[in-house]
Amino acid sequence: MDHGVVSVSVVVFYPDQQLLERTFDSLAEAGAALARGRPGLSIHLYLVDNGGMPEMRSCLDALSQAGIDHTVVSGQGNVGYGLGHNLAIRLASSRYHLVLNPDVDIEPGALLAALTFLDAHPEAGLLTPAIVDDAGRLQYLCRQYPTLLDLFVRGFLPAAAKQAFATRLARYEMRELINERDIIWDPPIVSGCFMLFRTDVLKRLHGFDARYFLYFEDYDLSLRAHEFARVVYAPMVRVLHHGGGASRKGLAHIRMFLASAFKFFNRFGWKWL
Structure with a gap:
């Protein structure tokens, strides 16, 4: 394992080119801050092309000039989000591995802050x-274990109807605990848009469960991660996420969401209300 390398995997399928370029620009800035604060650490990007990747040569050249090496993984077709990341995770020989969405901007000091925290807390995986x-509003993406009602209300009810379930949703989204100041240990589930692992923990988990094509793979991986290490919400690390939910993306996404939910509850246990 190369202790001087931080690996990053980004899986794309017909991505928004502008958002992807912003993600890579932010990665270059965060990498530069990391190099200044921790000389000897370098970043290797695995860009996994599940299909429809736009022309990114100039953007990747800019990453190279910023000292970030990259490997493009392509030719596998659209194998899904989790399996796409697994292709990169298998190749990684790093100390830390970042699972990153192609619509996330990393704040300049975020990687330095994250690695400083992890080095000081070896129990965090x-x-x-x-x-x-x-x-600039905080997104409440840490989760308690979901019930079917929680998922339905959050994913499919219009905003006005959600008001009747506000207390319930606040509990599910851990709103009383999550803020921009306090470190929170062991939130049950965390968002897949930015998951920074110790690579050895991620390898012991064998990465994502490839049975999920899209949706719930991060719920599954979060819950399994608690078996091997502690999970931590560290608000001194900040990112901007441009994402949207399944119901806003049409019928095919709703179908994938429901199929993945079924697999998730079958594995970890059904909770209705």
């Missing part, structure tokens, strides 16, 4: 950051 939206 998975770190999740403070995640904000385009308006």
